[in-house]
Amino acid sequence: MEQVKYVKYVKEIEKIKEDFNNIVSGISDKKCNTLMNDYMNDITENSEKDSLEIAFIGQYSAGKSTIIAALTENMDIEIGQNITTDKVTEYKWNNVILVDTPGIGTEQKEHTDLAYRHMDLADLLVYVVTTQGFDDLIAKDFKRIAFEHNKAPKMMIVVNKTSLESMENKVNWENDIKKVISPSTLEDFKVTFIDAKSYLDALEMSDKELKGALMVLSNFDGFISQLNDFIKEKGIIGRLVSDLNIVGTYLDGILNEISTDEDRKKIQELLVRKKFLVVENRKNIDRKIEREVQNLYTEIMNVSNEFISKITSNIKSNEISDEFENIKDKVETLCSNTGEKIEEIVDLELDSLIKQINALENTPLYKELLNDFSKDIDFNVNLKDKQDLEKLKKAPDALKDVGKFLGIAGNGFKNWCVNAESIGKGLKALSGSDAHKFVLDVGHFFGKKFKPYEALKIVDKLGKAGEVLSKVGSKVGIVVGIASPLIASYEEYQEGANEKRLLEARTETRNNFRTWANEIKSNTLNKKDELLAKIHDKELENINNRINSLRNEEMLQSEQSKSLLELQNRIGSITKRINANL
Incomplete structure (x- = not known):
């Protein structure tokens, strides 16, 4: 029965490819012809594959190369925290080809383009994220790949670097993933949690006990089992869907080419360039704030370790009170310093973005577009000169679009590019404008009023320590509550308890500090998300x-566009049926 269904879908896909060729053959456009040549090369390459191909995709530094190194036990594969993969590399694993792709969260567009191309060519995809989960950009990227581009049927999700957090957070990781993949389930994507680096370390470990502990920590045996099941269940689907993905990608490209006249293409290109600047600036702010927040977390844990190490059997009770005040001040200072650093990051990055957006007006494309219109009308509108507003109202619609392209957002960016004298001068040059006030408000998200260490919602997460915390309620009280296991054990020790109880209390207190540090980290990242x-x-x-x-305006006027849109709907329909029935 499965074989009958497979043959049926093969015939449907061949018909889609035939219809695509027929529609595009009637289009007279050099760029479309170039796209079709590339399309034929990819389709041919896909049909000539002997082995199943699995592409590892996802954000940079998520550990894609490390996972492949662990699977193949190839210690020569370069791995690290920075961008280590700048090209597509294939590795043999049993009867499968593993494809290592560049990260898609970098500033290098050619890396993203390479990764996206091989998402179409690969039979199956393993999307790799870390325990940090899906931020807004990564989530949008995943949804676009999985659902808009119909690749969900051939995708698996792997959460790597679990050793960086406590496995007690697994429920939180799963809940975060559920929000992104809804209405699909964790089982649909065979979500697996691993630590590939621990597995690689285990391979080089001679001590059997430590080796075994690292193997368990890595959960790599569980991952291999899931991966084999994934191949068995989805291999056929992946082979079918790959051709559909390739057709869909080139169909989108050709739709873009024929959807507008030349002037509208230029306006679209300007919008795309602006979009690229905003996306890259968002990535920069996101990445830099994430780095500062992770540093803050580490520093808070260092402060807590220093504090815990001082609470010994020899310390006096009055000295413990002094330590409470000391650690409270240190955490406040760390949070304040981090807030100032983040404010500076936001200020400098937005300053840079403003300059880059303003600079678009000096590009040949922008000037060429204005020149095109000046040939057809007897005036040349100065888009930044208020006295020409009446002329602009009489200008062709497409020219009005040029005027809109720099400031279409409303409250956020609308006045960033309206004053010719402000070009290149950054935020200070925009003093008094609505945009400047808006940016200042955002920059102050992390100012003096932002005190993430005061979050009392951690009460529920601290058990008995939370009871102490809810009673005291001051900033010093947070430290008292967190350290309550250590306080109790110290008092017990003074009454004759043994050292073991003091040691256990240290561990419990360290966990409480970790909960507090995670809460501070979470509150700060939530502010970052609100800002972005x-x-x-x-x-x-x-x-x-x-x-x-x-x-859409142009597509409605094009029969070829209509045919391609109908074909696009057919691709989406058959993809869903393949996933449901095979």
């Missing part, structure tokens, strides 16, 4: 709406 949503995400939404509006 208010500035970049709102702007990206407006840019995308404008691009889609431009495309």
